[in-house]
Amino acid sequence: MNRSVWPEVLPLAIAMSGVLVALTVAGPQWQPQTSGVASRLRGVSAISNLVAWASGANGTVLRTLNGGRTWDVLHVPDAEQLDFRDIDAMSERDAYVLSIGPGEASRIYKTTDAGAHWTLQLKNTDPGVFLDAMAFWTPARGIAFSDSVDRQFVIFSTADGGGTWSRIPSSTLPEALPSEGAYAASGTNVAMFGAEDVWIGTSAARVLRSSNGGKTWSVHPTPLATGSSAGIFSIAFRDARHGIIVGGDYRKEQESIDNVATTADGGVTWTLVRQRGLSGFRSAVAPVPNTARTWIAVGPVGADRSDDDGRTWTALQSDGFDTVSFGRRSQVGWATGARGRIARLDW
Amino acid sequence: MDSAPVRLILASSVAALTLAGPTFAADGHAPALETIRINDNRGEAGSLQGTTLTVRLETREGEWHPDSDRDPGINVLAFAVEGGPLQIPGPLIRVIEGTEVQAFVRNRLEKEPLIVHGMYTRPAATAPEPVVIEPGQVREIRFRAGAPGTYYYWGATSHATLPLRAARDTQLYGGFLVEPRGGAAQSERVFLIGVWATVSDTLVPSDVNRMVMNGKSWPHTERLSYQLGDAVHLRIINVGGAVHPMHLHGFYFKVDSRGDERADAIFPASSSPRLVNTERLAPGRTFSLTWTPTRAGNWLFHCHDMSHIAPALPIDGSKPAEHQHVTNHALEMMAGPVVGISVVGKDASASASNDTKRRNLRLIAKVDTGGDSKEPAYGFALDEAGKTTPAAPPYLPSPPIILKRGEPVSISVVNELPEATAIHWHGIELDSYYDGVAGFSGTTARPSPAIAPGQSFEARFTPPRSGTFIYHTHVDEMRQQQAGLNGALIVVDDPATYDPTHDIVLLVSVPRKEVETDKVYINGSTTPAALELKVGERYRLRFINIHIFRPSMRMRLLNGDTLLTWRGIAKDGMDLPLDQSVVGPSEIQMGNGETYDFEFSPTAPGDMRLDVTNAVGDLLTRMPIRVLR
Numbered sequence: 001m002n003r004s005v006w007p008e009v010l011p012l013a014i015a016m017s018g019v020l021v022a023l024t025v026a027g028p029q030w031q032p033q034t035s036g037v038a039s040r041l042r043g044v045s046a047i048s049n050l051v052a053w054a055s056g057a058n059g060t061v062l063r064t065l066n067g068g069r070t071w072d073v074l075h076v077p078d079a080e081q082l083d084f085r086d087i088d089a090m091s092e093r094d095a096y097v098l099s100i101g102p103g104e105a106s107r108i109y110k111t112t113d114a115g116a117h118w119t120l121q122l123k124n125t126d127p128g129v130f131l132d133a134m135a136f137w138t139p140a141r142g143i144a145f146s147d148s149v150d151r152q153f154v155i156f157s158t159a160d161g162g163g164t165w166s167r168i169p170s171s172t173l174p175e176a177l178p179s180e181g182a183y184a185a186s187g188t189n190v191a192m193f194g195a196e197d198v199w200i201g202t203s204a205a206r207v208l209r210s211s212n213g214g215k216t217w218s219v220h221p222t223p224l225a226t227g228s229s230a231g232i233f234s235i236a237f238r239d240a241r242h243g244i245i246v247g248g249d250y251r252k253e254q255e256s257i258d259n260v261a262t263t264a265d266g267g268v269t270w271t272l273v274r275q276r277g278l279s280g281f282r283s284a285v286a287p288v289p290n291t292a293r294t295w296i297a298v299g300p301v302g303a304d305r306s307d308d309d310g311r312t313w314t315a316l317q318s319d320g321f322d323t324v325s326f327g328r329r330s331q332v333g334w335a336t337g338a339r340g341r342i343a344r345l346d347w
Numbered sequence: 348m349d350s351a352p353v354r355l356i357l358a359s360s361v362a363a364l365t366l367a368g369p370t371f372a373a374d375g376h377a378p379a380l381e382t383i384r385i386n387d388n389r390g391e392a393g394s395l396q397g398t399t400l401t402v403r404l405e406t407r408e409g410e411w412h413p414d415s416d417r418d419p420g421i422n423v424l425a426f427a428v429e430g431g432p433l434q435i436p437g438p439l440i441r442v443i444e445g446t447e448v449q450a451f452v453r454n455r456l457e458k459e460p461l462i463v464h465g466m467y468t469r470p471a472a473t474a475p476e477p478v479v480i481e482p483g484q485v486r487e488i489r490f491r492a493g494a495p496g497t498y499y500y501w502g503a504t505s506h507a508t509l510p511l512r513a514a515r516d517t518q519l520y521g522g523f524l525v526e527p528r529g530g531a532a533q534s535e536r537v538f539l540i541g542v543w544a545t546v547s548d549t550l551v552p553s554d555v556n557r558m559v560m561n562g563k564s565w566p567h568t569e570r571l572s573y574q575l576g577d578a579v580h581l582r583i584i585n586v587g588g589a590v591h592p593m594h595l596h597g598f599y600f601k602v603d604s605r606g607d608e609r610a611d612a613i614f615p616a617s618s619s620p621r622l623v624n625t626e627r628l629a630p631g632r633t634f635s636l637t638w639t640p641t642r643a644g645n646w647l648f649h650c651h652d653m654s655h656i657a658p659a660l661p662i663d664g665s666k667p668a669e670h671q672h673v674t675n676h677a678l679e680m681m682a683g684p685v686v687g688i689s690v691v692g693k694d695a696s697a698s699a700s701n702d703t704k705r706r707n708l709r710l711i712a713k714v715d716t717g718g719d720s721k722e723p724a725y726g727f728a729l730d731e732a733g734k735t736t737p738a739a740p741p742y743l744p745s746p747p748i749i750l751k752r753g754e755p756v757s758i759s760v761v762n763e764l765p766e767a768t769a770i771h772w773h774g775i776e777l778d779s780y781y782d783g784v785a786g787f788s789g790t791t792a793r794p795s796p797a798i799a800p801g802q803s804f805e806a807r808f809t810p811p812r813s814g815t816f817i818y819h820t821h822v823d824e825m826r827q828q829q830a831g832l833n834g835a836l837i838v839v840d841d842p843a844t845y846d847p848t849h850d851i852v853l854l855v856s857v858p859r860k861e862v863e864t865d866k867v868y869i870n871g872s873t874t875p876a877a878l879e880l881k882v883g884e885r886y887r888l889r890f891i892n893i894h895i896f897r898p899s900m901r902m903r904l905l906n907g908d909t910l911l912t913w914r915g916i917a918k919d920g921m922d923l924p925l926d927q928s929v930v931g932p933s934e935i936q937m938g939n940g941e942t943y944d945f946e947f948s949p950t951a952p953g954d955m956r957l958d959v960t961n962a963v964g965d966l967l968t969r970m971p972i973r974v975l976r
Binding site: 239 | 615616617618619620622752813840841885914916921922923924925926928929930946948
């Protein structure tokens with residue numbers, strides 16, 4: 001998922017590096033769209049203002065090529081029982097989908113022909129492994145995160161487009177806390193930036209971090225609430241330093257206690273937002289491309305925006321959504337959720 | 348052998364100027380002039396009082412030695428701190444943002460005005476009028492430094508633009524750096540790339556020229572030395588009239604900023620990194636880079652326009668020495684904007700050990716048909732397990748070498764040519780000894796050898812990433828590369844599934860015959876066969892510019908006169924991070940030594956084409972493309 005702005009054009013870059021032009025605070029415009037499905041869609045991945053993919057329960061995978069005017073249902077063979085909680089699209093043709101669940105239910109499929117064919121790339125056999133989410137630096141390089149097993153984090157990585165997924169050696173990973181894993185609620189537990197940076201938000205409200213493409217890792221505590229139904233639900237970075245984690249307790253959707261924190265040092269230290277925070281449990285957070293410090297957080301009962309890198313938040317008029325994604329360098333995004341709900345956001 | 352022709356391509360073609368010829372110090376008649384010193388940009392000019400930096404500069408004429416100090420000098424104008432020695436580059440002005448600069452510039456020339464550019468607040472949308480200083484006069488120029496960045500100032504004795512100054516004025520330049528307030532001071536080096544050349548009334552530059560980095564031409568440029576793991580920060584400023592695609596051997600570097608005289612775009616350390624091994628630097632432009640060497644040995648950082656690093660004619664206009672046996676390629680056969688970097692320290696990654704199981708290839712440099720001693724025709728055949736491709740001439744284009752990512756390889760380069768050669772694996776991250784700069788790669792104690800006729804050299808490496816790279820000769824580059832000693836080096840995850848009908852190499856190089864050099868080769872032909880594509884299928888287009896002197900070619904996919912769209916996926920063999928991999932118009936300008944990969948999928952049947960043009964759009968070569976349903 002794209003989370004950054006790369007200024008190629010000199011005048012643009014100058015404008016951005018100097019005094020920032022006042023940003024319009026008008027957005028976003030929400031436009032409900034018709035997905036044609038009734039499954040809960042907890043995965044969405046936008047490519048541009050025209051192309052986006054979505055995924056969810058009952059083996060559902062959707063794609064639009066026209067900005068969401070129509071969504072095509074794509075068929076993944078023998079996947080009707082699977083819950084695709086994460087989808088990462090690389091282009092209008094290439095996408096990875098991840099299904100969650102114990103044992104063999106945890107899988108990764110990939111298509112390179114717009115969904116005409118799917119390759120089962122990773123089929124878990126370890127009963128303790130439970131895939132939660134994945135992310136990619138490039139179409140070839142990515143990682144997938146599972147709940148821990150026996151106090152060991154389980155992370156798979158690929159460098160060849162998923163041709164092989166290898167488990168990262170435990171010796172390079174910190175020890176996990178008992179039952180530490182991630183909430184597979186939005187496919188956004190793994191954040192990436194640039195070519196080497198990755199962060200994973202866990203159910204124990206800790207952040208696993210690597211800045212060398214997953215060769216070495218460190219783990220950092222955060223002030224988010226934890227519990228059997230609380231922790232970090234989503235993590236995102238707008239550059240290599242500025243990131244936000246959101247969460248709360250998914251059983252108390254309206255409550256907002258210790259559910260958002262920010263970092264300005266690449267995820268080493270996290271600052272809890274105590275005043276003017278999120279207005280409820282939030283399952284996904286994302287920076288808005290082409291803005292300086294604007295973010296959106298969505299959850300099953302509402303959404304919030306921040307224009308100061310997460311220090312303060314304002315509730316948005318919004319339906320409930322599970323997850324959100326913006327196109328690369330595009331201020332068009334999509335949010336998806338229960339009962340096949342999809343809305344387009346034009347910021 | 349004749350000295351290779353030097354093609355100095357001026358980047359712009361604005362109005363003709365009064366172009367004075369050079370005056371040489373060696374003519375014995377002119378009064379002796381002071382010797383101009385080389386400024387390594389480690390010192391800074393001026394005195395700071397409060398928030399005001401006062402700088403006193405003056406311009407005089409002196410004798411400059413761009414080659415060794417003992418080689419003939421040339422009389423040019425240069426800047427000095429008032430009362431101090433003349434310097435090339437001129438004194439470095441370095442301030443913190445917000446500093447008020449108070450510059451007193453004195454023109455000590457007898458007859459000519461001095462016109463000073465670049466002394467104004469950054470950024471500037473347009474450059475303010477330059478300051479004209481009459482002979483013998485001094486002018487005070489005051490300005491606030493403005494935004495942080497890498498800038499420069501320069502002078503001329505006419506209203507010429509930067510690239511079109513008279514030869515005598517071309518060394519009037521200096522760096523102007525504005526540091527961020529409170530920014531951490533980092534150890535860095537600043538290099539200004541200058542060009543000295545006489546230019547005829549028709550704007551044709553003379554073959555007698557010098558391209559210099561901080562006032563010297565290789566091998567007399569400063570040698571840099573770093574420890575393994577050091578963070579190397581360089582700022583490169585192009586104050587001459589030529590385009591320089593700056594190539595680092597053996598590593599990627601991160602581009603930290605790009606700018607010009609008026610403005611600089613500094614990419615925050617936290618931004619998505621732009622990792623390249625070649626950065627095209629147009630006249631008047633700047634960039635800065637960070638590089639952390641992780642393998643010891645000698646490495647080159649140089650302009651990849653081969654005409655810029657060919658040995659130039661003697662500066663005093665004398666005849667060049669007859670071609671002689673070369674004992675050290677790097678020192679004797681290269682010149683110009685080249686810096687040698689020595690990395691020392693214990694190297695933990697000894698990747699080329701003897702006991703590793705390797706895929707074995709033989710790359711045989713062969714004499715091709717159709718050449719002669721003046722315009723030789725050379726090429727390569729690739730041999731693996733007794734199967735040789737191509738089995739017989741012609742050896743044009745050279746066979747692509749397809750390697751597997753992560754698989755150790757041994758490539759034995761066999762020289763069947765009548766002259767020495769050596770092969771550089773351009774873009775591959777490998778041990779210095781195998782990098783292919785004969786007489787320089789490796790260590791001073793054990794440099795990489797040139798491969799004599801009839802001899803061979805085994806290069807060992809393990810390509811760490813899939814991507815588009817190049818192999819090419821690094822000996823007598825103008826002659827041998829034009830003869831045909833270049834090819835595509837493609838690293839993929841699985842060579843067994845490599846499909847050249849969908850994974851298309853487009854290698855652009857110079858034709859072998861001088862008479863054809865108003866065209867270019869695409870894969871060894873000036874009239875390439877039509878490419879057949881199918882609607883809806885997707886293709887990876889791997890563009891390689893390994894031309895010896897065209898640093899500004901544009902490649903365009905066109906339907907009629909309309910550009911199509913493609914997605915950028917890699918630069919110099921490095922996959923782009925997803926945020927940089929975006930769809931855009933099907934056009935790319937490429938410097939020599941750059942590679943770009945795009946993904947393209949035709950949407951409708953019909954005739955298309957790939958046009959390769961020069962910078963201003965003149966067609967060099969066209970490849971027809973037929974899109975079938």
